[in-house]
Amino acid sequence: MSTTVDEMSRRTGAMSSAELAGERESRATVGDVTVANPRMVCRGVDVWYGAKQAIKGVSLDIGKNEVVSMIGPSGCGKSTFLRCLNRMNDTIDGCRVTGSIQLDGRDIYDKGLDPVPLRAQVGMVFQKPNPFPKSIYENVAYGPRIHGLTNNKAELDELVSASLQKAGLWNEVKDRLDQPGTGLSGGQQQRLCIARTIAVSPEVILMDEPCSALDPIATAIIEELIDELRANYSIAIVTHSMQQAARVSQRTAYFHLGDLIEVGETNQIFTNPKHRLTEDYITGRFG
Amino acid sequence: MNNARAAGAPPQRTIDIVNASLKRRYAKERRFRLLGASAVVLGLLFVALLFADIVGKGYTAFQQTYIQMPITFDASVIDPEGTRSPETLQRANYAALIRQGQREIFPDVKDRRATRTLASMISVGSASHLRDMVIADPDLIGTTREVWLLADDDIDMLVKGHIDRSAPESDRRVKDQTVGWVERLESEGRIEKRFNTIFFTHGTSREPELAGIAGALMGSFYTLALTLLFSFPIGVGAALYLEEFAPKNRWTDLIEVNINNLAAVPSIVFGLLGLAVFIGIFGVPRSTPLVAALVLSLMTLPTIIIASRAALKSVPPSIREAALGVGASPLQTQLHHVLPLAMPGMLTGTIIGMAQALGETAPLLMIGMIAFIVDIPSGFTSPSTVLPVQIFLWADSPERAFVERTSAAIMVLLAFLILMNLTAVLLRRRFERRW
Numbered sequence: 001m002s003t004t005v006d007e008m009s010r011r012t013g014a015m016s017s018a019e020l021a022g023e024r025e026s027r028a029t030v031g032d033v034t035v036a037n038p039r040m041v042c043r044g045v046d047v048w049y050g051a052k053q054a055i056k057g058v059s060l061d062i063g064k065n066e067v068v069s070m071i072g073p074s075g076c077g078k079s080t081f082l083r084c085l086n087r088m089n090d091t092i093d094g095c096r097v098t099g100s101i102q103l104d105g106r107d108i109y110d111k112g113l114d115p116v117p118l119r120a121q122v123g124m125v126f127q128k129p130n131p132f133p134k135s136i137y138e139n140v141a142y143g144p145r146i147h148g149l150t151n152n153k154a155e156l157d158e159l160v161s162a163s164l165q166k167a168g169l170w171n172e173v174k175d176r177l178d179q180p181g182t183g184l185s186g187g188q189q190q191r192l193c194i195a196r197t198i199a200v201s202p203e204v205i206l207m208d209e210p211c212s213a214l215d216p217i218a219t220a221i222i223e224e225l226i227d228e229l230r231a232n233y234s235i236a237i238v239t240h241s242m243q244q245a246a247r248v249s250q251r252t253a254y255f256h257l258g259d260l261i262e263v264g265e266t267n268q269i270f271t272n273p274k275h276r277l278t279e280d281y282i283t284g285r286f287g
Numbered sequence: 288m289n290n291a292r293a294a295g296a297p298p299q300r301t302i303d304i305v306n307a308s309l310k311r312r313y314a315k316e317r318r319f320r321l322l323g324a325s326a327v328v329l330g331l332l333f334v335a336l337l338f339a340d341i342v343g344k345g346y347t348a349f350q351q352t353y354i355q356m357p358i359t360f361d362a363s364v365i366d367p368e369g370t371r372s373p374e375t376l377q378r379a380n381y382a383a384l385i386r387q388g389q390r391e392i393f394p395d396v397k398d399r400r401a402t403r404t405l406a407s408m409i410s411v412g413s414a415s416h417l418r419d420m421v422i423a424d425p426d427l428i429g430t431t432r433e434v435w436l437l438a439d440d441d442i443d444m445l446v447k448g449h450i451d452r453s454a455p456e457s458d459r460r461v462k463d464q465t466v467g468w469v470e471r472l473e474s475e476g477r478i479e480k481r482f483n484t485i486f487f488t489h490g491t492s493r494e495p496e497l498a499g500i501a502g503a504l505m506g507s508f509y510t511l512a513l514t515l516l517f518s519f520p521i522g523v524g525a526a527l528y529l530e531e532f533a534p535k536n537r538w539t540d541l542i543e544v545n546i547n548n549l550a551a552v553p554s555i556v557f558g559l560l561g562l563a564v565f566i567g568i569f570g571v572p573r574s575t576p577l578v579a580a581l582v583l584s585l586m587t588l589p590t591i592i593i594a595s596r597a598a599l600k601s602v603p604p605s606i607r608e609a610a611l612g613v614g615a616s617p618l619q620t621q622l623h624h625v626l627p628l629a630m631p632g633m634l635t636g637t638i639i640g641m642a643q644a645l646g647e648t649a650p651l652l653m654i655g656m657i658a659f660i661v662d663i664p665s666g667f668t669s670p671s672t673v674l675p676v677q678i679f680l681w682a683d684s685p686e687r688a689f690v691e692r693t694s695a696a697i698m699v700l701l702a703f704l705i706l707m708n709l710t711a712v713l714l715r716r717r718f719e720r721r722w
Contacts, residue, residue, distance in 0.1 A: 093535055120614030130605035132624060143613035200613055
């Protein structure tokens with residue numbers, strides 16, 4: 001029975017497994033989407049790609065100094081939602097976002113708001129490590145340089161080394177800063193991308209499956225790094241690995257076919273999910 | 288597999304089936320490789336034939352026949368009043384000096400007609416050569432020197448063996464009498480073949496021995512420089528806008544289709560357009576590098592735009608995301624990251640477009656580049672011609688000596704084309720990056 005539902009939902013995509021199973025259960029979000037001290041506040045966010053709706057009325061807060069993980073089966077809209085948070089979706093033709101997303105009380109989709117400084121405040125680490133084909137130093141120095149964060153070379157050097165240290169890469173690359181960033185291993189490249197992101201001191205860091213292209217050792221290093229970064233940043237991470245979500249995050253949001261099904265403390269989601277779809281997913285029955 | 292078993296067929300292992308077909312598959316592969324290799328060999332063969340033909344016809348043009356004459360710089364002919372004024376030296380009858388020298392070598396030639404034939408052995412440019420010598424050094428007046436003078440093109444052809452001495456006299460441009468004189472001069476060591484500097488330093492001329500490609504080369508240089516200046520920034524800018532900034536809608540689709548169409552338009556149409564618009568409406572002076580460059584820019588723009596767009600497309604989107612993700616503006620993203628990565632492809636496209644422009648003839652005929660221009664152009668607005676048009680003009684000339692000059696000019700043009708294409712390949716190698 002469950003296999004049939006699984007296959008059907010994958011094939012049809014648009015219809016929920018619950019409907020196919022004949023159960024008309026609620027797709028409203030279960031759990032408390034708010035936090036006491038939010039950095040980003042999203043309310044009723046809808047995203048369309050052309051005529052297709054990818055995100056349906058998602059509300060979610062991202063608190064200060066917390067890691068929020070977003071999990072869900074492929075195509076559930078978690079990456080799409082993440083990319084709304086720093087307006088990366090602007091670059092996609094035919095993508096339309098409605099609803100309200102606020103960063104520190106300001107609507108980031110406000111007409112007068114420039115996405116360029118926004119992206120300096122909300123940094124992003126991508127699924128595939130994408131260092132610039134330039135030197136390691138240049139990779140990290142690029143953001144501060146275009147934003148004019150430093151006044152002279154010494155300050156910039158300082159910032160580069162501090163960022164690399166925070167990303168846990170300094171000891172491995174300090175003797176070869178002038179070598180191309182693309183020459184590093186996959187895990188090192190991803191940490192370089194993290195260093196590049198934190199070099200501009202963002203308030204929020206978005207991570208879109210940052211470890212999916214890495215081996216377990218590199219993954220462990222990055223997960224440790226995420227935990228350390230929590231002291232200074234708000235982090236939203238999309239992941240396919242439920243173990244990773246359980247390890248790094250304080251709160252977890254489960255997405256399914258564009259709906260935010262359930263939000264809660266990570267512990268509670270993984271031990272005592274309230275919604276049947278969440279339970280099916282985390283117990284491995286589908287997804 | 289299940290079905291086969293169910294049908295009761297003898298179980299056949301996959302490896303047996305594969306092995307059975309393997310021989311056939313490899314034979315197919317060998318045939319394909321052979322076909323490919325023979326296509327390449329055929330292509331190379333024709334290129335080799337072309338080169339052999341051109342070089343075989345043209346290499347003699349790099350040499351030029353000179354005749355040594357004893358020239359007495361007779362003061363009574365050059366400067367009878369002894370003023371040594373530049374004007375007098377300029378106007379003096381230097382041809383008389385050459386005739387005088389010829390009389391010295393051939394004292395037995397008295398007949399008026401024979402004298403004229405004898406005089407025609409020396410190029411008409413030699414008199415001015417003597418004049419230049421005297422003006423440069425007036426002390427030559429009164430002395431006698433052995434001077435190497437440029438031979439006429441017919442004599443040049445005879446010495447180089449392009450005129451068959453055994454053919455009946457009536458079929459020959461050079462008659463028996465002249466052949467006799469030439470043979471006498473040869474035996475006296477008064478005939479010499481030297482490297483043809485005139486070919487590289489002179490503009491064109493009605494006299495083949497005085498014709499060079501310097502004018503056409505300079506014309507081509509000015510034209511190409513301007514073409515590059517016009518078409519590269521416009522082409523790259525257009526590609527960048529269309530590929531990265533323009534919204535994807537019906538209008539940009541229309542523009543794209545039109546650009547692709549323009550790349551296939553016969554070049555002569557661009558010449559007609561240039562004639563009507565640049566010369567007719569804007570009054571750009573005709574047969575100048577400026578108007579040629581405008582026309583050639585129109586012609587090469589589609590090539591550059593298409594190549595540049597392809598180069599931009601090949602830059603992975605992850606680079607753009609990375610730059611946007613740290614807060615670079617769209618323009619910064621393009622200028623700092625995308626453009627440097629796309630540049631080798633853009634340069635390759637541009638150089639190929641430039642090579643096309645260098646070899647283009649048809650549109651330039653429309654805008655007056657076919658005019659007979661002797662002077663070497665001194666700027667972007669002085670009348671000039673270009674290499675391919677020069678080749679076209681020489682190929683049309685009846686003199687035998689122009690045949691080898693045509694081939695030699697083709698060799699020079701080919702050398703430049705090969706050089707440009709080689710640069711394109713090297714650039715691509717040099718800047719090729721992995722990400």
